[in-house]
Amino acid sequence: MGEALAGSEVLQRKMSKKQTALQRRKMKRILVWLRNDLRLRDNPMLAAALREADEVIPFYCLEARFFTSLTIGHSKTGAFRKRFLWESLTDLDRQLQEKSSALWVSRGNAAESIYTIHKRFPLDAVYFSREATPEELEVEVAVEKLGIPTRSFWQSTLYHMEGLPFPINNLPWVFTEFRKKAEKQAVVGTEAATPGKIVSPEREESFYLPTWSELGWEEPGQDARAVYPFEGGEAAAWKRLQQYFWQNDSLKTYKETRNGLLGADYSSKLSPWLALGCISPVSVYWEVKEYERQRVTNSSTYWLLFELLWRDFFRFTAIKEGKSFFRIDRGALPEPGEKFEHWRLGETGQPFVDANMKELLHTGYMSNRGRQNVASYLVHDLKQHWYLGAQWFESQLIDYDVCSNYGNWTYVAGIGHDPRKNRYFNVEKQAAQYDPEGKYQKYWNEEE
Numbered sequence: 158m159g160e161a162l163a164g165s166e167v168l169q170r171k172m173s174k175k176q177t178a179l180q181r182r183k184m185k186r187i188l189v190w191l192r193n194d195l196r197l198r199d200n201p202m203l204a205a206a207l208r209e210a211d212e213v214i215p216f217y218c219l220e221a222r223f224f225t226s227l228t229i230g231h232s233k234t235g236a237f238r239k240r241f242l243w244e245s246l247t248d249l250d251r252q253l254q255e256k257s258s259a260l261w262v263s264r265g266n267a268a269e270s271i272y273t274i275h276k277r278f279p280l281d282a283v284y285f286s287r288e289a290t291p292e293e294l295e296v297e298v299a300v301e302k303l304g305i306p307t308r309s310f311w312q313s314t315l316y317h318m319e320g321l322p323f324p325i326n327n328l329p330w331v332f333t334e335f336r337k338k339a340e341k342q343a344v345v346g347t348e349a350a351t352p353g354k355i356v357s358p359e360r361e362e363s364f365y366l367p368t369w370s371e372l373g374w375e376e377p378g379q380d381a382r383a384v385y386p387f388e389g390g391e392a393a394a395w396k397r398l399q400q401y402f403w404q405n406d407s408l409k410t411y412k413e414t415r416n417g418l419l420g421a422d423y424s425s426k427l428s429p430w431l432a433l434g435c436i437s438p439v440s441v442y443w444e445v446k447e448y449e450r451q452r453v454t455n456s457s458t459y460w461l462l463f464e465l466l467w468r469d470f471f472r473f474t475a476i477k478e479g480k481s482f483f484r485i486d487r488g489a490l491p492e493p494g495e496k497f498e499h500w501r502l503g504e505t506g507q508p509f510v511d512a513n514m515k516e517l518l519h520t521g522y523m524s525n526r527g528r529q530n531v532a533s534y535l536v537h538d539l540k541q542h543w544y545l546g547a548q549w550f551e552s553q554l555i556d557y558d559v560c561s562n563y564g565n566w567t568y569v570a571g572i573g574h575d576p577r578k579n580r581y582f583n584v585e586k587q588a589a590q591y592d593p594e595g596k597y598q599k600y601w602n603e604e605e
C-alpha cells in the first residue's frame with residue numbers, strides 16, 4: 158500500500174497559494190470549524206491551527222438543515238443518529254476541556270454563528286474540513302463569503318485527494334480501476350500530531366453544548382438485541398477498535414466473517430465513528446499495519462483496507478460528479494406508498510428482508526449483506542424508487558454517510574458505478590446462503 162509520507166500535512170500544503178500565504182503569518186486567533194471530523198487524534202486541521210495561532214476556538218454548528226424533513230416525511234437525522242451525534246459532541250467537549258479548552262456549539266446556521274463569534278472575538282482565520290457534496294459545499298461558500306480568511310483541509314479519506322495519481326476529473330469510473338491505481342501509486346500519510354494544551358478564550362454560555370433535555374430530542378431507546386452498544390465519540394471508537402483488533406483478535410478472520418449477520422465481531426462496526434470522523438481512516442490504516450506487525454498479515458487485514466477504499470471511492474466520485482452523483486431529478490421526487498411503508502417497518506412478508514429492516518428500525522444499524530439485500534428487494538422486487546430507500550437509510554443509519562449511502566444505493570439500483578448493470582440479489586437464495594439455519598431471521602422476526 159505504499160509508504161508513509163513525512164506527514165499528511167505535506168499534501169494539505171499544496172492546496173492553494175492563498176492558503177500558503179496564510180500559513181506564513183503568525184495569527185492570533187483561529188476558529189476551527191469541526192464538521193464530520195469530531196476528533197483530536199489525527200486532525201490535521203486542528204494540528205495546523207494549534208501550530209499557527211495563539212488561540213484556537215473549536216466550533217461545531219448543529220445546522221438546522223440536518224433536522225429538516227426528507228420527502229418521505231422523516232427527519233434527515235433520526236433519533237438514533239441524533240443520539241450518536243450528541244454523544245460524539247459530548248465526548249469531544251469533554252476531551253477539549255481536559256486540554257483546557259471547550260467545544261463551542263451553536264444551532265442554526267454555521268456562517269451566521271461564525272460571524273457572531275467573530276464580532277465578539279475577532280478571528281484571523283477560519284479553518285474547516287472540506288466535504289464532498291453540494292449541500293455541504295454551499296455551506297462552505299457561505300462561510301468563505303464572510304470576509305474572514307479561510308483555509309480548508311481535506312481530511313476524511315484514507316488517501317489524500319491531492320495525492321491521487323490522477324486529477325479528480327479523471328477519477329476512474331469503476332472502483333477496481335481506482336483501487337489498483339491508488340494502491341500502486343498513492344501513499345497513506347502519517348497521523349497528524351495529537352494536541353497538547355489548547356489555548357482558547359473562555360467559552361460564552363450561549364455556546365455551551367445543549368444538554369439532551371435542552372435539545373428536546375426523542376430518546377430512541379436501547380434495544381437489547383442490538384449487534385453492538387454503539388456510543389458516539391472518539392473514546393468509544395478507539396474502545397471498539399481495541400476490542401475488535403486486539404482483545405478479540407477478530408481482524409485476522411475479517412474476510413471470512415464479514416458477510417455475517419449476528420454478533421458484534423463479524424465486521425469491524427467502525428462505520429458510525431468513521432462517518433462522523435470520531436476516528437480517521439488514516440488512524441485505522443496505521444492500526445492495521447501495527448496489527449500486521451505484531452500479529453498477522455493476511456487477506457483479512459488487507460480486506461479491511463480494501464473496504465476503506467470503497468469509502469474513498471464514493472467520496473471522490475461525489476466530488477467529481479457534483480449534483481449528478483445523486484442521479485435524481487429534484488423536480489420528480491418519488492412519493493412513498495404502502496409497499497415502501499411495509500418495507501420500512503419490516504412487514505413485507507419476506508422473512509429475510511423483514512428481519513434486516515427490523516434491525517435497522519430498532520437499532521439504527523444493519524450489516525452490509527443485509528443492506529445489499531433489502532436495497533435490491535425494494536428496487537427490483539417491490540419495484541419502488543431506490544431514492545425512497547436511500548432516504549430511509551439517511552434518517553435511520555447511525556453510520557449514515559452521504560457519499561457511501563447514495564453511492565451504494567445507486568450501485569444496487571443499477572444506475573451507479575457498477576460495471577455489471579443488473580445487480581439483482583435473490584433474497585431467498587441469499588438467506589439460504591448467509592442464514593442457513595434461519596437464526597438471524599428468528600432473532601428479529603420472533604414476537605417482540
Ligand SMILES: Cc1cc2nc3c(=O)[nH]c(=O)nc-3n(C[C@H](O)[C@H](O)[C@H](O)COP(=O)(O)OP(=O)(O)OC[C@H]3O[C@@H](n4cnc5c(N)ncnc54)[C@H](O)[C@@H]3O)c2cc1C
Pocket residue numbers: 415424425426427428429431432461464465467468471523524525526528529532550554556557558559561562563565566569
Ligand atoms: C444500500 C447501502 C447503503 C449503505 N450506506 C452506508 C452509509 O450510509 N454509511 C456507511 O458508512 N456505509 C454504508 N454502506 C456500506 C456498508 O454497508 C457499511 O459501511 C458497513 O456495513 C458498516 O459496517 P462495518 O463498519 O462493520 O463495516 P466493515 O465491513 O468492518 O468495513 C470497514 C469499513 O469500510 C467501509 N465500508 C465497508 N463497505 C463499504 C461500502 N460498500 N461502501 C463504502 N464504505 C464501505 C466502512 O467505512 C466500514 O466501516 C451501505 C451499503 C449499502 C449496500
